[in-house]
Amino acid sequence: MMRKLFFSTLALLAVMSDADAKVRLPHLISDGMVIQQNSDVRLWGWAEPGRNVNVTVSWTDAVSKAKAGKDGRWETTVKSPKSGFTPLSITFDDGEPVTVSDVLAGEVWVCAGQSNMEMPLRGFGACPVEGYNETVAEAPNHPGIRFVKIPSVMSMTPLDDAQCEWKHGDDMNAVAECSAVGYYFARTVTSAVNVPVGLIMANKGGSRVESWLDRDNLSRHTDESLDSMAMVKGFAWDFLRPLVWGNGTFHPILNYSVAGILYYQGCSNVGDPGNRYSERLKMLVEQWRRDFRQGELPFLFVQISPYIYGGADGDGGARLREQQFRASRIIPNSGLVCTNDLAYPYELKQIHPCRKRQVGERLAYMALSRYYGCGGLICESPSYASMRVSNDTCYVKLDNLYDGLSRLQDIEGFEVAGEDRVFYPARAEYEWHKGVMVSSDRVKHPVAVRYCFRNFALGNAANLGGLPLFPFRTDEW
Template sequence: MKLKLIILLNIACCVIASATIKPASIFTDHMVLQQQSNVAIWGWAKPSNKVKITTSWNKESYTVTSGQDGKWKVKVSTPVAGGPYNMEFNDGEKLVLTDILIGEVWFCSGQSNMEMPLKGFKGQPIIGSNEAILKSANQNIRLYTVPRSSITERQENSKPAQWKAAAPETVSNFSATAWYFARLLSEMLNVPIGVINDSYGGSTIEAWMSPEDLKPYSEIKIPSKGDSIKEVSRTPTTLYNGMLFPVIGYGIKGAIWYQGESNYERPDRYEDLFPAMVSSWRKNWDNGEFPFYYAQIAPYNYAQLPPNHIGGKFNSAFLRDAQRKSLAKIPNSGMAVLLDIGEEKSIHPANKKQGGERLAYLALAQTYGIKGFGAYSPTYESLSIDKNKAVIKFQNVPNGLTSFGKELNLFEVAGSDKKFYPAKAVINGSSISVSAEQVKIPVAVRYAFKDFVTGDLFGNDGLPVSSFRTDDWDN
C-alpha cells in the first residue's frame, strides 16, 4: 500500500513539474483585477505554442501564441466590480486560478515607511495596531507583497508570492500604510480593493529607476551585469530590475509612494529624479497618467544618523521642499503632509493610520470624485510685502487656516542679508502676516523649515500645512 502511495505521489509531482503553462508570479488565486479595463495577463508556455485564456465573468476566450522564448501576453476585458470568478489557462494542459475579484487595484511602493508592517518593527510600534489587526478580516480586501530582490540584471518574473485575503495573520505582516489606505477605500467605495506592496526598507529613489531613466545624470553609477551589489537597497536600478520591472503592466488604478528618507542628503537631485521616475513608470505601464499620490517624509532628527551631517542642505526640510515642489511637476498627483506626526528619535512614525488615510483622502477626492470633505493640505501660493510685514497666501483653504488656538512659533523671516529671525505670525482667514523686529524690509519667509519640527499650522479640516520656503537660497 505504501509503495502504491509513493508511486501516485511521484506521478502527481511529475504532472505538476511538467505543466507548461505558467502565468507570471503576480497572477495567483485570490487576486484582484482592475474593474472595467483591458488588463494585461502574461506568462510562459512552450515556445510557439497556442495559449487559450477563458474568463468566467463573461465566458470569453482569448487566444495568444507564445514567442520563441515561450513568453505570451494578452489583454482581457473586465466587468464592473464583483466576484469571485475563475480564470482558466489552457495550452494543452489546464491551469485554473480561483477566487478572483474585480475591483480597484493600487500599487504601493517606497522604502521602510511603506514596508513597515502593521504589527510594527521590533521595538518600533504602530499606534493602535493590535486592534486594527484583530478587526482586519475582510474578504473584499486582497493583499500582495512583491518579494525582495536586488539584482543588476532585469528580471522577467518576480519571486513567487501569493495574493491573500485580509485577515489578522496576513494583515499583521503587511504594509501598515497600504493597509490603512486600502481599508478606507474599501469602506467608502464598497468594492473589492487590491493592494500591491512593492517596497524595500532603506531604498533610494535611484534603485527604483531604470538605466534609461538615470542616463541623463552622469554622477550616478549604473551597475553592470557582473558588478557586486554593496548596498542592496541603494544601488541604482537594482530594485527596478528585481521587483518593479517584473510587475510593470499589472492593471492598476493608481499608485501611492512613501520614500525620500534615504535621499535626504541630495534634495536638489531628488527634485529632478522624482518627477522623472513617475513619468517613466507611467510610460512603461502604458496606462496613461494614472493617479500618483505620495507621502511627504515626516520630520526626524537626521543628524543622529552616521555620518552625522548637520546644517546646510542636510536639513531634511530641503527634501520635503523638493517633494512639495514636485506637485507642480507631476500631473495628476497629490501629497499627503505628515508634518504633525514626525518623531525626533524614530524615522518610522508610529502614527501610520494618519499617513495611510491621508493618502486615501487624495484618492477618494481626486480619483473617485467624492466631495464635501477635506482632502488637500493648504499649500503655499505667493508672497507679498506690506511695509514691514510679509503676507503669505495659500491654496486649498476653502474654510481658512487655524492653529487650534495655539501661538504660531515656526515662521522665520529674512531681509536682503539672508539672515532668518523668528517671526510673529498672525492668521488672517486664508493668509498669514509675518514680521520680526530685526527685519525692516522682509524678503523671504520660511515655515517649519527644520530637520525635526512638529507643525502648528493647519487647514480647518485638520490637515497640516507643509513646511515651505519662499526663497531659493543654498542653505
C-alpha cells in the same frame, strides 16, 4: 521484456510531454488575486513555444487566445467585470488546464518606495505602528482587502517573475505583514466606495530614487556606475545601489493592470543638490507610466516626515521636502500628501514615525476625491501662495485653505529674517482677509519668511480639513 520497456518509455515521454505543455503563470497571477475592474486586464505566462493558450473566465463566455512565442512567452487580455466581492475564476488551457480561483475584481494600487512604505502593521524593531491592536482586531470587518509582497531582490537584469503570494487582509494573522500605509489606504477606499482593493507592495527600505530607475535612464541622465563590482565598492549598504532594485523588485509587476501608484520615498536622497531629486522623480514616474502601458497613471506620494538628519535645525530634510513639493507641480496627474504634523516630539531620532494611519487615509482622501467621485472631501494641504511686506509685518497668503485656517492665533512654526538672513521665531496670527500676519520684535525690516523649514520642526497650521500646511520658504538662500 523489451516490448514492455518500450511502451513504458513511451508512457513516460507522454507524461513528460504533458508536464512540459502545462502552462506556467507568474506568481502574481494566482489564487486570491485582485484584478483591476472594468478594464482590459493583461494576463501572461509561459508555455511550449508555438503552443496555443485559451483563456476562459467565470464572468463571461468570451475566450481570449494567445500563442507562445519562440521564448515560450505569451500574453493576452480579458475584459474584467465591475467590482464585486463574489469570487471569480480564470482558466488557462494549452492542453492541460490551470485554474486560478478566489479572484476579486476591484481597485489595484502599487505601494512603492522605501521603508516607510514597506513598514508593516506590526512595525519594525523599536518602531511601532500606532493603533496596531485595534487595527488587527477589526480587520475581519474588511474582507475586500488583499495584498501581495514582492520580495526585495537585487538583479542586474530585469526579472519577469517573483516568488510571492496573495494574502487576505481580513486574516488577523496575515494582515500584520501588510504595509501599514497601504492597509489604511485600502481600508478607507473600500469603506467609502464598497470595492475590493488589492495592494501590490514593491518596495525596499533605504532605497534611493536611483534604485528604481532603469539602465537607459541611469546611463543617459545620471553619473551612476552600472558596473556590479563598482556598485558593491561604491555602496557598502546594498539598499543604496542604483538599478538593481527596480530590476529585481519592480520589474516583475510591470505587466499587471493597476489603478495607480502610491509612493513614499526620499529619506535616502536627502542632501541631493539643486533640483536633481524632483527631476529624477519625474523621470521615474514617466518610466513607470511607459512600462505599465496604461497612460498617465495616478501617482500619489508622501512628503518625508520631520527627522533629525544631520541636526534638528539643519535644512537638508527641508530642501528634500521642497523638492518633493516641486515634483508635485511638474508631474502631471500627481498628488502630494504632507506629514509635517505626523511626528511626535519624542520621534526626533525616529526615521519611522508611528502614525501611519493618517498617511494612508490622506492618500485615500486624495484618490477618493480625484478618481472615485467622492465629493465633499478635503484632500489638499494648504501651501504658500504669495507674500507682501508692510512695515515690520509680512502678510502671507495661502492656497487650499478651504475657507479658513485651523487657528487664529498661537500659530507655531513661522520664522522671519531681515537682509542679514538670520531667522528668528515669529508671531503668527490669521485673519481671513489679510492672511497670516508674521512678525518679530527682533526683525524690524523683514524680507523673508519660513515655515517649518528645518529638518525637525513641528508646526500647527492646518486647513479646515485638518490637513497641515506644507513647509515652505519665501527666500532662495
